Amino acid sequence: MRILVTGGAGFIGSALVRHLIADTTHEVLNFDKLTYAGTLSTVEEVARSNRYRFVRGDICDAQAVRGAIAEFRPEIITHLAAESHVDRSIDGPGAFIQTNLVGTYTMLAEARSYWRTLEGAAKEAFRFHHISTDEVYGSLGETGLFTEDTPYDPRSPYSASKAGSDHLVSAWGHTFGLPVLITNCSNNYGPYHFPEKLIPLMIAKALDGEPLPVYGKGDQVRDWLFVEDHVRALRRVFEQGQPGRTYNVGGNNEKQNIEVVRTICAILDRLRPRGNGASYAEQITSVADRPGHDKRYAIDASRIRDELGWVPAETFETGIEKTVRWYLDNEDWWRPLVAARAADRRGIEQ
């Protein structure tokens, strides 16, 4: 199949592109604006494949989107391009409204125009798959899980913009009959994660002997999913999912942020000891909490398991070990990004 991936230079999009080129026979067009969050070094290992193409473009630019679709003639559009960092959405929500809402509208409008020109089996097979987050559901108390029927209750400008984009996708399905799919996934981690997000940030700071800043008491709970498990779920959904349906994707790995940071420190203590018997955990410090910080997210992923047979291959323990090892082995990928970002110091994504 020909698969157009928006945001294929970002963290999850690039994992999807690498998977599709390395493990399938699908063709891929990566459409990405290359914002601060996207770099082609994430897809370098597959870029020479004759099944891979890249177009630099903005999803808000209807003409650019139309041109890419007309030329590539995708059978599937997987839409991942977004502004994705909660802290940045608090500092400057405008870009989130533009890319996540106007950009998703533009993708839908252009996908629909193209889909209407298709006939027979090609029209039948076409899918528009929107990749979204569990943050649209709001925050949980001590118990309970997000299901696909949980009412939307977004709390940050980021999650509100993603909730809005989900509603647009769903409306294009209901109103215009566009064959849409939506997945809402929990927090991802793994290789090529940008070093301003919690896990890579902590690894980088630990290695540099800097304080490890944890919001408040670090008792916020997230349900962590290894990124390669997420992209296997995405493929299962766009290949076999039922149009019009939403699927929650999660790893069944609820952890408090402080536990995540302590686990990283323990792995580093083993793999790259600081010497003189000191532990990286001594670098942990508490910083003022994020405004409106959601307390707990947790996913019920039984629909995608029961209907499509997807289950994650990694536990948190195996995934975090792979991730820490990857960051130790790939300092030349993340060090230049850390240096570039030091200029505009950011908080932490949790």
Ligand code: NAD
């Ligand atoms: P990311 O920030 O790492 O990557 C986003 C990519 O989109 C970048 O390559 C960027 O250059 C590109 N982009 C941004 N604005 C664009 C525009 N206007 N036009 C074209 N390209 C543009 O994000 P990610 O973590 O890979 O997330 C991908 C998607 O998955 C997002 O839609 C996000 O909401 C969703 N998601 C992320 C997580 C997570 O834990 N990271 C969890 C659930 C869902």
